[in-house]
Amino acid sequence: MTSNPLPKGDWPELEPGWVWLCGAGPGDPGLLTLHALNALQQADVIVYDALVDQRILDWAKSAAILEYAGKRGGKPSAKQRDISLRLVELAQSGQRVLRLKGGDPFVFGRGGEEGQTLVQHGIPIRIIPGISAGIGGLAYAGIPVTHRDVNQSVTFVTGHDQSGETPSSLNWRAISQGSQVLVIYMGMKHIAPIAAELLAAGRPASEPCAVVTNATTPEQQVLETTLGTLTDDLAASGLTPPAIICVGRSVLMRQTLDWMAMAKGESPRNTDPLGRGRPAEAS
Numbered sequence: 148m149t150s151n152p153l154p155k156g157d158w159p160e161l162e163p164g165w166v167w168l169c170g171a172g173p174g175d176p177g178l179l180t181l182h183a184l185n186a187l188q189q190a191d192v193i194v195y196d197a198l199v200d201q202r203i204l205d206w207a208k209s210a211a212i213l214e215y216a217g218k219r220g221g222k223p224s225a226k227q228r229d230i231s232l233r234l235v236e237l238a239q240s241g242q243r244v245l246r247l248k249g250g251d252p253f254v255f256g257r258g259g260e261e262g263q264t265l266v267q268h269g270i271p272i273r274i275i276p277g278i279s280a281g282i283g284g285l286a287y288a289g290i291p292v293t294h295r296d297v298n299q300s301v302t303f304v305t306g307h308d309q310s311g312e313t314p315s316s317l318n319w320r321a322i323s324q325g326s327q328v329l330v331i332y333m334g335m336k337h338i339a340p341i342a343a344e345l346l347a348a349g350r351p352a353s354e355p356c357a358v359v360t361n362a363t364t365p366e367q368q369v370l371e372t373t374l375g376t377l378t379d380d381l382a383a384s385g386l387t388p389p390a391i392i393c394v395g396r397s398v399l400m401r402q403t404l405d406w407m408a409m410a411k412g413e414s415p416r417n418t419d420p421l422g423r424g425r426p427a428e429a430s
């Protein structure tokens with residue numbers, strides 16, 4: 148990085164011995180916060196996850212050491228305990244440490260656990276939130292996570308538990324009955340049992356669903372389907388993680404709000420996909 152791109156301001160200093168726990172957003176470097184950029188330019192060591200985009204790491208200062216601490220389902224990866232203790236060790240050796248995680252560090256990101264370990268070891272921390280894939284990734288696909296005509300609540304849920312299995316502790320029936328829109332992280336592997344639970348809980352087979360992979364990156368792909376056909380369509384699509392799965396009628400809004408398709412010159416597919424029968428501005 149040659150010049151400082153931060154706007155004038157009183158940006159906090161990352162001091163030696165501190166760890167900043169920071170979200171890098173879902174992929175597109177433009178979705179990084181200014182606090183994250185400020186951190187990237189000061190850190191001596193950056194401990195980053197698999198889902199942090201390389202273009203973001205390119206903004207580190209040239210002398211920075213980049214340490215990979217990725218955890219991707221199914222692959223051998225660093226143990227959480229080792230990552231947390233590595234952060235402690237780096238801070239205790241007087242480094243300026245940036246712990247950079249995909250999305251938001253506190254959304255299915257174990258940021259809380261890492262922060263707690265650091266505090267328990269007396270390490271000073273700062274938390275920098277990021278745009279979570281379940282919100283920003285859907286927005287890039289043209290899906291509003293809430294919409295007044297669709298949902299008054301949204302549930303973020305993980306498709307894995309600590310053992311990598313479908314979270315059996317989750318009450319899928321309560322989840323499916325409690326919220327009009329579900330946003331599922333890490334759901335690809337166990338989509339068949341998850342979809343079956345939702346159907347068994349009474350959600351209609353015709354309910355719109357979308358799968359957004361590599362959201363906000365140049366590789367972003369979107370599958371639109373329904374709950375009844377989700378498992379088969381997903382298998383046939385060949386799509387691979389990381390993916391956000393959205394279940395709910397808000398997916399229909401993509402027919403109007405697929406801004407990427409419109410930017411390429413396509414017309415909106417349907418400007419009234421919820422069938423309101425009146426202009427959106429009319430209440």
Ligand code: SAH
Nearest residue numbers: 250251254256279280332333361362390391
């Ligand atoms: N802290 C992250 C989530 C970490 S869990 C956040 O707030 O976004 C990892 C899961 O997040 C992935 O399995 C996937 O479900 C989702 N995810 C993260 N980045 C994504 C992306 N660019 N596109 C689609 N899903 C993504």
